[in-house]
Amino acid sequence: MRTGGNQLRVTGLNALELLDLPIGETQSWVNPLLGHRAPERGLEFETAKLTPHLSWHGTRIRTFAGQLRITKSRGLNRYYGPWGCFVAHPVEALVVAAPCLSMWRLIACIDALLSRRIVVDEEVPLQEFTADVIDDALDLFPPSSPSVRRVRAALRAAYDQVWSPNETLTRLIALRHGLPPPRTNYHVIPRGRHFYIDLAWPDSMTAIEYNGEVHYTKRSHYEDENYRIQLLRESGWDVHVLVWRDLWDPERRRTWLDFLARKLGPPTGTI
Incomplete structure (x- = not known):
């Protein structure tokens, strides 16, 4: 991955997969x-x-390899990845x-960057990514670039403390329907137990819990989730549980x- 003055790194969708971001x-x-x-090249997603x-x-490289894309880097940090490769800055x-990515997927990726430490290889976490860190990195790119503008728009819509892309999608649907912004993974302590509510509106004690596949394919997760929701309801939270459908x-x-409109008041705008 390095020849003379060249520094090659995996980038684009390949890098985002290695960084375990939710494309x-x-x-x-x-x-x-x-x-x-729809994204400009959304139909190319699987091929890309x-x-x-x-x-x-x-130094610019020459390659005669077919079925391979080579683009110029802006020189941001690169990170050691698996199999001896380097991975581009996220x-x-x-x-x-x-x-190639829809706007909600870009927002979900930035939610993940803001919410957890990214590990590429050998259990070594990357730096902590804040909105300012991401914004400063974007300053190195041409401001008029459509891709840069889309990532900046996704950054403005991103939240921290979001632990799954479907929590991102649920939040975006609620906001699109004019509902107030929620608190994400809101910390509560019913009966001395520490829990985090996926989407919470604390003033009205209203909560949305999104249950993904792990909650119903693993018995221990299913049992723990039911116990947790029962404790939340006993402590005064009105919890609505969602699944993908x-x-x-x-x-x-x-x-x-x-349900949210009844609890939170009329939406400020609907679609």
Whole structure:
């Protein structure tokens, strides 16, 4: 991955996968529901994931390899990755990948950067990413670049303390329907037990819990989750539990949005 003055690194979607950021497909109903435009090269997403994408910094390289993308790096930090490779800085990788990613996926990736320490290889965490750190990294890119503008827009919509992309999507749906901003992974201590509520509106003791696959495929998670929700309800929280179908099915989605509207007051705007 290094020849003379060249410094090669994995970038784009390949790097985001190695960084364990939540890229992925976007179902056809998501962009219209959120009012987002489809990404410029969204139809190329699967092909781009399967095409090795490297960036170079230093002396320009020549390559005769087919089925390989080489682009110029902005010179941000690179990190040791698996199998002896280097991985591009996550902000650089996001800018490179932005044309293939929907806006909500970009927001979910930045939520993850703000909310957890990223580990590339050998259990060594990267620096802590704050909104200022990400913003400073974006300053190194051309401000008029459409990809840079999209990543900046995603940064403005991102939250910290978000631990799954479906929590991001649930929050975005609620906000799109004019509901007040929630607190994310809000810390509560019912009966001396420490819990975190996925989306919370503390003033009205209203909560949304999103249960993903792990909550119903592992018995211990299922049992712990039921106990946790019962304690929350006994301590005064009105908890509505969601699964994936509650996001995409219009009738079921309306049920929990109506629940939030009753608890939080009329939406400020609806779609």
